[in-house]
Amino acid sequence: MHSAVFLIEFGAIILALGLLGRLAGRLRFSPIPLYLLAGLAFGEGGLLPLGASEEFVAIGAEIGVILLLLMLGLEYTASDLVSNLKTQYPAGLVDMTFNALPGAAAALLMGWGPVAAVVLAGVTWISSSGVIAKVLGDLGRLGNRETPVILSILVLEDLAMAVYLPIITALLAGVGWAAGGLTLAIALGAAGLVLFVAVRFGRHISRFVSSDDPEKLLLVVLGLTILVAGLAQQLQVSAAVGAFLVGIALSGEVAEGTHTLLSPLRDLFAAVFFVFFGLHTDPASIPPVLLPALLLAVVTACTKIFTGYWAARRAGVSVKGRWRAGGALVARGEFSIVIAGLAVTSGIEPRLGPLATAYVLILVIVGPLTARYTEPLAQRLFGRRQVPAGAVPAPRSASASSVEPVPVKSGESAAVDPVEPVDPAPVKSGESAPVDEQIG
Numbered sequence: 094m095h096s097a098v099f100l101i102e103f104g105a106i107i108l109a110l111g112l113l114g115r116l117a118g119r120l121r122f123s124p125i126p127l128y129l130l131a132g133l134a135f136g137e138g139g140l141l142p143l144g145a146s147e148e149f150v151a152i153g154a155e156i157g158v159i160l161l162l163l164m165l166g167l168e169y170t171a172s173d174l175v176s177n178l179k180t181q182y183p184a185g186l187v188d189m190t191f192n193a194l195p196g197a198a199a200a201l202l203m204g205w206g207p208v209a210a211v212v213l214a215g216v217t218w219i220s221s222s223g224v225i226a227k228v229l230g231d232l233g234r235l236g237n238r239e240t241p242v243i244l245s246i247l248v249l250e251d252l253a254m255a256v257y258l259p260i261i262t263a264l265l266a267g268v269g270w271a272a273g274g275l276t277l278a279i280a281l282g283a284a285g286l287v288l289f290v291a292v293r294f295g296r297h298i299s300r301f302v303s304s305d306d307p308e309k310l311l312l313v314v315l316g317l318t319i320l321v322a323g324l325a326q327q328l329q330v331s332a333a334v335g336a337f338l339v340g341i342a343l344s345g346e347v348a349e350g351t352h353t354l355l356s357p358l359r360d361l362f363a364a365v366f367f368v369f370f371g372l373h374t375d376p377a378s379i380p381p382v383l384l385p386a387l388l389l390a391v392v393t394a395c396t397k398i399f400t401g402y403w404a405a406r407r408a409g410v411s412v413k414g415r416w417r418a419g420g421a422l423v424a425r426g427e428f429s430i431v432i433a434g435l436a437v438t439s440g441i442e443p444r445l446g447p448l449a450t451a452y453v454l455i456l457v458i459v460g461p462l463t464a465r466y467t468e469p470l471a472q473r474l475f476g477r478r479q480v481p482a483g484a485v486p487a488p489r490s491a492s493a494s495s496v497e498p499v500p501v502k503s504g505e506s507a508a509v510d511p512v513e514p515v516d517p518a519p520v521k522s523g524e525s526a527p528v529d530e531q532i533g
Contacts, residue, residue, distance in 0.1 A: 103149060106135065110364045121231065123224045125426050125457050128364050129450055132371015133379075150369050155332070157366030158431055159322045160359040162333040165222065165251055166340020167348045172292055178252065184242070184404035185249035191396040193218040199389050205442045208264045212436045215257055216449050217393045221426025222247045224457060228464045229421060239414035242405045243421050254428065255334050256281065261432065265439040290342065299347040311354045314343070333431065363427065370434050371450070378447040386451035394459065397422045398467060413468050420467025424460020429453050 109131055117124035196217030200210035225247065234240055259277050290298070302317070304310040318339045325335030343351060401419030410418065433449030436442065 099149065106131075106150070106365075106368060107361075110368065114364070122461055123221075123227065123424070123426065123457050124364070125221075125224070125367055125430075126454050128367035129371045129430075129454060132368040133374060133376045133450075135368065135372060150365055150372065153362050153365040154369035154434075155366075156319075157359075157362035157364070157369075158333050158434075159318060159336040160355060161363050161366075161427055161431070162254075162336040163318050163340045164352065164355060164359050166337040167343060167352050168340075170295070170341075170344050175292070178249070181242075181245040181249060181404075184246055184400070184407065185253070187403055188246055188250065188400045189218060189253065191400055192393055195389060195392050195396060199385065200442075200445075203385065203444075205445065209436065209442045209445055211264060212261055212432060212441070212445065213448075215261065215432040216425070216429045216452065217389065219250050219254070219425065219428040219432070220247060220397065220422050221424045221428065221457065221460070222251065224424040224426045224460055225421055225464070228424070228461045231461075232465060234417065234421075237414060237417065239401075239405045239408075239410045239418040239421075242408050242410065242418050243401065246400070246404060246422065250428075251337070255337060258334050258432075258435075261435060265435055265441060295342065295344045298342055299345050302343060303347045303350075307350070307354055310347070310350055314339075314347075314351045315355070315358075366434075367427075367430060370430050370437070370446075373434075373437050374446050374450050378444065379451050382444055382448040383451050386448050386455060389448075390452055390455040390459070393425075394423045394456065394463060398463070413472065416468040416471040417464070420463040420465070423456060423463040425453050425456045426460075 110128060113127040113131060114124045117127055193214040196213040196215070197210040199217075200206075200213040205213070225243065229235060229240060229243070256277070259279075263277070302310070302313055304313065318336050321339050322332035322335040326332040340348075398416075398419030401417075401422045402415040405415040405418040429449060430453055433446055433453075436449075437446040
């Protein structure tokens, strides 16, 4: 009887997630808010609390985090990561400063303590690469001049996670300075070693893992990833960091084949992860933190727009492209939930989980809207002020006039201005991969 109840409950969850994902696809926005709401409905205090299948959902959620980070690592090569670190680190520093500080300040103002401040700083800092990638593809902006700038910031945030996650893992575990420093040293050493090995011997590693049989390739990569993630967690390093490093070490055809094979599994278990996070959040606890979440969302949406504008300006992108870059970075999603989930599990602050849920729900819905309308709104408000007095527009060259504009779907004409066409910039292989459609 127990197994029958488990199958019924878990089957109902998967079916509900599939229907919610289909609904989100028709409405053309991220399914993450619907998955979170489903978790709230199935959790304690919800409409239909789960019983038998909750333990399995918890294991599936942990696998979902591992697969999210593995797939993210597969998107980048080690050489691309090193190149981004060298050229775009100022933009990464600006991004961290202006988007992490509001979260930390909010936690301290609410009296949650320094550990919760570090956690909430990460929640407000990291943008959702999955949501942003999907929005860029939907708006037809993959070839725009500002797109490499956006991707560079996302890559730097992903790299920062390899350092940040071990820090908060140590803080949440309550270890001392010596143990925490050792954990961070192990994480940095592992990350540096993997990058070195991936740059020097990446082809040999990929050749060893490679297989013409999809079944064998899937089993080897998935088994290796979970094994490394478990070893990393045993060493007090985040399992997600271990999975991310495995993804970086694989490249070429192996990475492409693994991405194709694991994408459905990632989508399934990542959806389970978002449901699991919602299961541990009491719906009645959200209304008291809704106002702080809304204020924090407004502040950090503005700071993300500033970050994208500054980074695109530094890269020599036109004014319109700067606004588009800023608007595209607003969405938060999977990483914010992963960070908040660690804090909820440790039980440091009961209100942090509901605040993070409300915050992500707001920005994952607002993010696609800011990506689409920030640039036309800015042009309407500041357009005349941004043209220097006496400036004469340069005549178009014959080659420029012959470039066909990127086709834009109905309702998205504001993405590209017909008077000032954006010359599509070549996107490197390591930078085009993150815009594959991902969960969230």
